Amino acid sequence: MALRHAVMAALLEGEASGYDLAKRFDTATADFWTSTPQQLYRELERMEGEGLIRARVVEQERRPNKRVFSLTEEGRSALHAFTRRPAKPTAIRDDMLVKLQAVDAGDPEAVRTSVMERMERARAKLARYERIRERLLNGRSEEEYLRETDHVGPYLTLLRGRYFEEENLRWGDEVLSILDARAARRAPR
């Protein structure tokens, strides 16, 4: 049931269509939650039925009409209640970790390539986060921003994303150097 709360949290920043949310929750770009469009459309239906959000149809000229959702009072208070509940413990769940755990019985070259692809993605995400950060700060220093804004949530989640990707890069570097050392030992020139 976290998706619905993620949707409500996203709607705090203003109304959005299913399509908008799908972009925001896309794995490649998401900064605090991910989901597929299919899951979203299904969940939005339910949430509307339960009165947590409300839809407004916006007629467009050269585009299909869209349904734009916003939080209801009920949704807002459900979200408030959610922040009071204890957070579930999380752990990383990553395909890549399974591959690495099995690297000794697997194909080290292929795994190496995956790690490098991952690092490339991490760099792209960091760049993206940096752009979002600029937009948030809007010329101000971090201190100024934090003093002035009454909307600190997006900053905190962005920070987590940044740290996470930095950690990925740090780890990737070590993994590559360890795998290389082993490859060199096994197939000495």
Place this chain on the structure above:
Amino acid sequence: MALRHAVMAALLEGEASGYDLAKRFDTATADFWTSTPQQLYRELERMEGEGLIRARVVEQERRPNKRVFSLTEEGRSALHAFTRRPAKPTAIRDDMLVKLQAVDAGDPEAVRTSVMERMERARAKLARYERIRERLLNGRSEEEYLRETDHVGPYLTLLRGRYFEEENLRWGDEVLSILDARAARRAPR
């Protein structure tokens, strides 16, 4: 389909019962994959049916009998093939991020408490990882270990766990200080 690969990767280190795997994949302790016992028992059944693993019944005296699983040749080659496939992109998916995204419309005090609990868990996990590391190194330096072992997977995943929890702590510190500064401003003594 990653659970089955995680199971196979775990079985590389020797045979295990469903119960053993359940402990290893428990969220509180897992170092490279998580799942509930229920999911495991279901998946083990299927995997046995598909010939990826094989069960051996161990009769015990003062304990219930157990079924101990090991990798078959088929399983081993499926695992090898898995390491050759590209890794799916991942992103953090964490309840806590949703709470923080919504903290401005929520209950900052409660969120603060959750963050502190998380940090406590992170410290516990770090301590646990440290113990596992000692056991792996077994008196040797990292360099020696890496030179001597032919089983580098567990070391690499452990490293990721450590970095991840360190990142959690670093982030938690920043979050707390930002939330505190805001609380002080809103309710000046």
Place this chain on the structure above:
DNA sequence: ATATTCATGTAACAAGTTACATGATTAG
């Protein structure tokens, strides 16, 4: 005494993924 550990499962449900479908518009 009580809680935890060992050891396995069933059943029902919720959440997430994949494949498919439609159809106009605009950017390269």
Place this chain on the structure above:
DNA sequence: CTAATCATGTAACTTGTTACATGAATAT
């Protein structure tokens, strides 16, 4: 002219979670 963007969905399937159930043994 092709790909991407805008905008929505249905259907089928796979994963993951929660609740319940059993029953002995050992640790506190």
